[in-house]
Amino acid sequence: MENNIIEVEYTDLPEDLQPEGNIPIPSEASFPTAILKTVADVFNNVTNSIKEYSMFKEQEKTKRAEIKMQLKIGLEQIQAQKEVLLTDLNNRHERDMTMIRAIDEQINKGLDNYTNTINGAIEAAKKTNDFSAVMDLLEMMNSAQKASMEFKLRMMDKTSGMPRLDDNSKPFGYLG
Amino acid sequence: MKLEKALFDVYESGEEVSRCVNDILLSERYCAACEVYRVYLQQNREKAELYYQQFKAQNDKVFKQAMDVFDLAIDFHNVQLAEAAAMLVKTMKEAYPNFYAAYFKQLFGN
Numbered sequence: 517m518e519n520n521i522i523e524v525e526y527t528d529l530p531e532d533l534q535p536e537g538n539i540p541i542p543s544e545a546s547f548p549t550a551i552l553k554t555v556a557d558v559f560n561n562v563t564n565s566i567k568e569y570s571m572f573k574e575q576e577k578t579k580r581a582e583i584k585m586q587l588k589i590g591l592e593q594i595q596a597q598k599e600v601l602l603t604d605l606n607n608r609h610e611r612d613m614t615m616i617r618a619i620d621e622q623i624n625k626g627l628d629n630y631t632n633t634i635n636g637a638i639e640a641a642k643k644t645n646d647f648s649a650v651m652d653l654l655e656m657m658n659s660a661q662k663a664s665m666e667f668k669l670r671m672m673d674k675t676s677g678m679p680r681l682d683d684n685s686k687p688f689g690y691l692g
Numbered sequence: 693m694k695l696e697k698a699l700f701d702v703y704e705s706g707e708e709v710s711r712c713v714n715d716i717l718l719s720e721r722y723c724a725a726c727e728v729y730r731v732y733l734q735q736n737r738e739k740a741e742l743y744y745q746q747f748k749a750q751n752d753k754v755f756k757q758a759m760d761v762f763d764l765a766i767d768f769h770n771v772q773l774a775e776a777a778a779m780l781v782k783t784m785k786e787a788y789p790n791f792y793a794a795y796f797k798q799l800f801g802n
Contacts, residue, residue, distance in 0.1 A: 598724040654776040672794040
């Protein structure tokens with residue numbers, strides 16, 4: 517069995533580093549003093565821990581309030597934006613519907629006038645056998661019909677664009 | 693050491709809560725956008741249906757007028773009257789494809 521002893525060379529300190537005389541070693545000779553010192557150290561440690569814990573607790577409270585407020589404000593902002601957009605949409609829709617009905621009423625009036633006039637002309641033409649007035653009126657009705665159709669198509673083309681909220685991001689993890 | 697770990701865990705939990713709050717706000721925003729889009733589609737549908745009803749009503753009137761003139765042309769053997777009636781029908785026929793294209797665009801928006 518080998519001896520695992522590390523061989524060390526001991527040398528003396530150089531003369532200038534060698535201490536003069538005996539070196540005093542401080543020690544608490546008195547037992548009550550030692551006890552008091554230990555108690556004081558423990559008390560200090562506990563006090564410091566309590567202070568740190570209180571500080572941390574305060575920070576946590578502040579952060580909680582901050583998060584709660586962030587959520588509340590965020591939700592209220594979204595709600596407000598949504599209300600504005602919905603009000604805008606509803607107002608525009610009401611206006612558009614009123615306009616569509618009004619224009620249609622005018623077109624129908626015109627159409628009815630043509631129909632009545634043509635029927636009157638037909639009755640007159642049956643007696644005279646001269647349908648030129650009827651054909652002229654039919655041509656005018658045809659042109660009016662074309663114009664009103666084009667106007668309607670232009671009106672339909674002016675569909676209002678989709679209003680958007682400012683941030684259109686999808687939720688985290690949303691697939692689609 | 694245990695106290696430090698506990699404090700760190702609390703901090704991490706707080707950060708996680710913050711992330712959850714951001715996700716909640718994103719979801720809310722998306723749902724709000726869906727609600728607006730739903731109303732938009734509904735309104736587009738109402739407008740498209742109104743246009744369709746009006747188009748149909750007007751075409752019915754013109755069609756009836758054309759039929760009456762055709763009958764008259766047949767009774768009186770008048771070719772020009774028949775051509776005039778045919779012109780009315782032709783205008784109606786040409787309007788249909790354009791109207792339906794605009795109708796579908798109105799229905800589903802831009």
